[in-house]
Amino acid sequence: MPPLPAIESRTDLVQRALRDYEGALVGYACSILGDPDRARDVVQDTFIRLWDQEPGRIAENLKPWLYTVCRNRALDVLRRHRRLVALDELTLERQEEESPDPSEKLATRETAGEILRYVERLPANQREVIRLKFQADLSYKEIAELTGLSVTNVGFLLHTALKRLRALLEPSRSSLTP
Amino acid sequence: MKLPPSPPPGPGQPAPGDEDPAVRVARLTALALGELASPEAGALEAAVWRDAGARLEMEMTRELAEQLTFAYAAEAPATLTAAQHRAILERAGGLTGSDEKDARLTAYALGELRPSQAEILSARLTGDRAATLDLEAVGALAARLRAGFASEPVLLLSLEQRHAIFEQGGPRVGETADAPAADPFPMTGDPAATVRPRRWLRTAALAAGFAAFGYVASIEIGHQEPLAATPSDPHPSPRQPEFFPPRPPTSSPAPAQLIALLDRETRRPPSGAAVSPPREIEPAAPVPAPVVAEAPHAPRRQPDASLLPPTRKAVARGLTARPVPGPETVLQSPSATGWTEPLAGFLATADVPAATLPTDLGRAGYDLVRQCVRDFGTPPPASLVRPEEIINQFNYDVRPAPGQDFAVAIEAAACPWNEEHQLVRVTVAAREAAAPPLRLTLFLRLAETPDSERAQLLAWQGLQALADRLQPEDSVALVVWGRARGVVLPPTGVAELENLREAPSRWHLGGPAPGPDDWTTVEQTLLRQAADNSRNLCLVLTDGPLDFTGRLPAEAAQRLRSMGAEMAVAELGPLRPASRAAVVADHAAAPFFRADSGPEAARLLAHEVLQARTAVAENVRLEVVFNPASLAAWRPVGFGSAGRPGPAGSGPLHPAPWIAGRQLTAMYEVVPLSASGTWPPSAVFASPAVGGSEESAAPALGPPLSVRLRYRTPGSPGSWQKMQTDWTASAAEWRTASPDFRLAAGAAAFALRLQDDPALGGLPLSRIRDWVLDAATADDGFGLRHEFADMIEAVDRLERLE
Numbered sequence: 001m002p003p004l005p006a007i008e009s010r011t012d013l014v015q016r017a018l019r020d021y022e023g024a025l026v027g028y029a030c031s032i033l034g035d036p037d038r039a040r041d042v043v044q045d046t047f048i049r050l051w052d053q054e055p056g057r058i059a060e061n062l063k064p065w066l067y068t069v070c071r072n073r074a075l076d077v078l079r080r081h082r083r084l085v086a087l088d089e090l091t092l093e094r095q096e097e098e099s100p101d102p103s104e105k106l107a108t109r110e111t112a113g114e115i116l117r118y119v120e121r122l123p124a125n126q127r128e129v130i131r132l133k134f135q136a137d138l139s140y141k142e143i144a145e146l147t148g149l150s151v152t153n154v155g156f157l158l159h160t161a162l163k164r165l166r167a168l169l170e171p172s173r174s175s176l177t178p
Numbered sequence: 179m180k181l182p183p184s185p186p187p188g189p190g191q192p193a194p195g196d197e198d199p200a201v202r203v204a205r206l207t208a209l210a211l212g213e214l215a216s217p218e219a220g221a222l223e224a225a226v227w228r229d230a231g232a233r234l235e236m237e238m239t240r241e242l243a244e245q246l247t248f249a250y251a252a253e254a255p256a257t258l259t260a261a262q263h264r265a266i267l268e269r270a271g272g273l274t275g276s277d278e279k280d281a282r283l284t285a286y287a288l289g290e291l292r293p294s295q296a297e298i299l300s301a302r303l304t305g306d307r308a309a310t311l312d313l314e315a316v317g318a319l320a321a322r323l324r325a326g327f328a329s330e331p332v333l334l335l336s337l338e339q340r341h342a343i344f345e346q347g348g349p350r351v352g353e354t355a356d357a358p359a360a361d362p363f364p365m366t367g368d369p370a371a372t373v374r375p376r377r378w379l380r381t382a383a384l385a386a387g388f389a390a391f392g393y394v395a396s397i398e399i400g401h402q403e404p405l406a407a408t409p410s411d412p413h414p415s416p417r418q419p420e421f422f423p424p425r426p427p428t429s430s431p432a433p434a435q436l437i438a439l440l441d442r443e444t445r446r447p448p449s450g451a452a453v454s455p456p457r458e459i460e461p462a463a464p465v466p467a468p469v470v471a472e473a474p475h476a477p478r479r480q481p482d483a484s485l486l487p488p489t490r491k492a493v494a495r496g497l498t499a500r501p502v503p504g505p506e507t508v509l510q511s512p513s514a515t516g517w518t519e520p521l522a523g524f525l526a527t528a529d530v531p532a533a534t535l536p537t538d539l540g541r542a543g544y545d546l547v548r549q550c551v552r553d554f555g556t557p558p559p560a561s562l563v564r565p566e567e568i569i570n571q572f573n574y575d576v577r578p579a580p581g582q583d584f585a586v587a588i589e590a591a592a593c594p595w596n597e598e599h600q601l602v603r604v605t606v607a608a609r610e611a612a613a614p615p616l617r618l619t620l621f622l623r624l625a626e627t628p629d630s631e632r633a634q635l636l637a638w639q640g641l642q643a644l645a646d647r648l649q650p651e652d653s654v655a656l657v658v659w660g661r662a663r664g665v666v667l668p669p670t671g672v673a674e675l676e677n678l679r680e681a682p683s684r685w686h687l688g689g690p691a692p693g694p695d696d697w698t699t700v701e702q703t704l705l706r707q708a709a710d711n712s713r714n715l716c717l718v719l720t721d722g723p724l725d726f727t728g729r730l731p732a733e734a735a736q737r738l739r740s741m742g743a744e745m746a747v748a749e750l751g752p753l754r755p756a757s758r759a760a761v762v763a764d765h766a767a768a769p770f771f772r773a774d775s776g777p778e779a780a781r782l783l784a785h786e787v788l789q790a791r792t793a794v795a796e797n798v799r800l801e802v803v804f805n806p807a808s809l810a811a812w813r814p815v816g817f818g819s820a821g822r823p824g825p826a827g828s829g830p831l832h833p834a835p836w837i838a839g840r841q842l843t844a845m846y847e848v849v850p851l852s853a854s855g856t857w858p859p860s861a862v863f864a865s866p867a868v869g870g871s872e873e874s875a876a877p878a879l880g881p882p883l884s885v886r887l888r889y890r891t892p893g894s895p896g897s898w899q900k901m902q903t904d905w906t907a908s909a910a911e912w913r914t915a916s917p918d919f920r921l922a923a924g925a926a927a928f929a930l931r932l933q934d935d936p937a938l939g940g941l942p943l944s945r946i947r948d949w950v951l952d953a954a955t956a957d958d959g960f961g962l963r964h965e966f967a968d969m970i971e972a973v974d975r976l977e978r979l980e
Contacts, residue, residue: 014343018335026333040335047343115326133288134320135327140290155290159281162319169319 013055014047017062022047024135025070031131032074042073064142067132071146118168126161133158206232210239283309287316328631523935524811524849527804533814535606535800535844538834542753543567545774547932549752551972557932565929566816566844572925572962573841574918576607583609583794586885586903591915593847594923594949595941600909602846603922604802604885611792611838615651615712617669618644618787619704621696622658623720624750633721633750636779640719640750643780643960645675647788651712654678655703659696669707697734704743714743717787718768720759721751735766744791748772748782777961785960793835795889795899802844808851808882815845815926835892845926848883881905921953921963928970943974 025046029039046069050058058065119130132138132146140158144151208214209222226232285291286299303309335343543564550558557563578585585607593599622637624630644654649672656667656678670677700716708714716738735745747763748771763770771786773779804812881904888900915923927946930938947970954963 018340018343023334026335027327027330030333036333039333040339044335044339044343051343115322116330119323119326130323131327134323135330137324140285155281155285158288159284162284162316163280165323166315166319 010051010053010055013053013059013062014050017047017050017066021063021066025066028067028131028136029070029074031127032071033078038077039074042070042077045073046070063136064138064146067136067138067142068146115165115169118165121168122161122164126157126164129154129157130161130165202232203235206235207239210236211243280312283312284316287313288320325631523937524813524847526811527806527809530804531806532801532803533817535604535802535817535842537798537800537836537842539567539570539842541567541571544571545753545772548774548969551969551976553752556976557973560933563929563932564816565926565933566814568929569816569843569845569922569925570841571966572843572921574603574605574607574843574922576605576841578607578609583889583891583899584887584901585609586887586901588883588885588903588905588907589916589919590848590883590905590907590909591919591923592909592912594912594945595927595938596847598849600848600850601919601923601926602848602883602905603843603919604846604883605841605843605918606800606885606887607841608794608836608838611790611794613713613788613790615649615709616653616788617704617707617709617712617714618652618654619700619707619714619716620654620656621700621716621718622656623718625721630721630751636750636773636776637719639776640773640779640783642679643784644787645678647784648672648675648678653707655707657696657700657703663696664699665703669703697737700734701737701741704738705741708741708743710742713790714741715787716743716745718745718747718759718762720747720749732765732767735768744768746771746787748787750774750779775965777965780960781962789837789839792838793892794838794840795836796834796892798836798887798889800842801886802846803884803886804848805880805882805884807880809848810851811849813847815847815930817844836889843922845922846883850882917953920949924949924953924970925966928973932973943970943977947971947974 022043025043026036026039029042030036033039033042046066049069050066053065119127122130128147129143132143133140138146140151140154143149143154147154149157205214205222206226209219209226214222226236282291282295282299286296291299303313543562544567546558546562546564547568550556574587576585576587587605587607588602590600590602593601624633624637648654653669653671654667655665655669657665667677704714704716738745745766745768747759747766747768749759750773752774759772760770762768769791771782773782883905885903886901887903888898891897891899910919924946927938927941927949928943931941931943931946947967950963950967950970954967
């Protein structure tokens, strides 16, 4: 295979960002704002700001950059509107994914989604690092840069959150282990 | 403590010795403790230097400060009790006194420790059963969280917002001040970006807007020439089904990356002799053209030669260097053919009487169409459509007679999009080899990419199909490596099929890269069930990121061969540039498969893997010869422009072996000499050709079309086999064509529609779908035909919405 172009054009960069992070970013913004519409606005702003970045300089750090800008925008909106709606009060618009076997997919979703109900019972800061770690797949260092916490604090928060989750899931723990 | 700044001593200001004693002491103390701001400190320092008493006070203060510091440092630390500490931590978040160690363990489980730290911790954990269990629990919980987030309802931007991103790219007026102060990284705030020409921004953004949401495009946005035309959409599309985002009303140049993917997947020979696309490529365009928006339904632009990978560039150069019949040279002689105008895209049979067919077709062209439609909500650019690979996505009901190596089936019917033409289907099928009992060891590696969940589902579907096809003497074992690694299904026969069906519930996504120990497990498992007179097969099944390193695959394959076993690699999921599965297969000299849908996964595991990979033939030359006495012109559907046109008998020999059970199908649209009346004319059968030298030119009288096959039997180097099959039947009416013919014609028509072939402009996709559904009544056992019908319907919906 021939070598791919070293530097993306801005168009390619924005398209890639949309393709790879749109859903995750809206979900993340929604977890902060508790409002899908405001979350979409924030993510739209985030992508518009991406147009101003030099692709060669940002490509390597695209994901942390997007999450950081998205977070700052979301917090900015939150400060301005001073309202926070609990996520579980929302009726989320759902987009059905392709499923060759709907019944199997449904079963998978019910099982997999169950744990998110427990995540919602964690404190907000723990919820956020859990989402950033396991949904966005950011490293401790990237989460620390994004949230302004120290790497050690991120480690403790994650550890605490996981420990709490394990305790919450204890009755069904047998299903966790391979 | 910072003292309020006081002005430095100057003319008319008191020197240190003249000011109030209390203030003087305070300032000197502050100076001694380094608490004065620098301008004041400098001035006071100079004044103190002139005043011996002040100097003494300074020194005494500093000495006292040092003594105090030393004394406090030596004091025993006063801390809370352990219980108090634990109580605070537990109130804060459930931490305990040992949580620093536990947090480190969590970081280790999540792969967050530096390698050196991880190595030390790993050594300490050896033999620590409790810690190992903790690690496993954290790993399992992490996998469950990832799966949970992956299954979370997906919230997407609205269509309008997505377009606005491209239309409003760049900072909007009045919003800069609202931007968060910490748009975080140094790469933000590029001043050059904010002053770039707005016209350029708008045009690029508009062009990109139509290519939005993952639409595969490689628009050269850096080009600052103004557009020749600007698309506009005064009538926005209505809200579309969410699974199919809007199809852009225009197309873009073919992305080099996707072309490279296709070439990699099909593994075409570097010469490209049999698959050359002379008219697909415009060689005289070394510089990418500016983005030009085309009117809806305008023919798509062809890929620029500079975007093509080396292989295709070489093909383009090679083809343009020699005289290849192109559309401009075809059928320019109405007197010879009876036609009154040239037929674009057709080759005059008198000039080009034969074409060779490649023997190494892949199916990536079909994968690409499905991926674009399903994942990106748009058909691929016309230049990336490969009709021959779409046609060959399916197997047709052709089998050799007992004792024969090959069967060649030729079927013709009226062309459904041009009643004066005929469609001819040529299918060459190799015999199937006898399948010994299968001893299959599946080695499954699924990573944690966004596509892994789908790949997991595909693996599950494939295993269900495999369970349905197993014979009593077969057995299957499953080894996984990931968060949980090891044998999840020991060698299992038909009697315990339920174990095989439930095996997927015992594997987990992700995990570290496999190492030599994992291969040892595979080899041991394989040896447990290996048997003489059986087919002992290790199938590496992955979703792409196969993170083998070094010579491991090649060495493992060699060891397997030494044990009398085979190795194969299969990839589940979409085409992706970062996949290493094909590379691993290359290194291991193992066959490579891929599947990106449930029906394909079923075919992979229940059919392709089960077939013995016995070579039926090698050094194959496959030619189709057209008779100019019967046919005025012809064109292949796909295969570039014309396969490899040229004199009969001049085509290349393909050294790659033809594997048992493999099929190749080609579709041709032919133009009879007589456009009216009964066709083909009965005169052409007056002297049917029988056998004959394949090197000879096409007979003046004889069958309108012949298929000539020449090959060697493996292991018998001297024995050339020749086979010729003539088309001797009349062309059927379309309504009486066989289901297989309708399917092939549907695949051809669909591909030509995607290529914006003008001949099919008015043919509704719904009609093509009906042909395919007719053929789906002859089920292939896996649902591939129904899946194809669904894909056609999806494209139809996209076009109608557009």
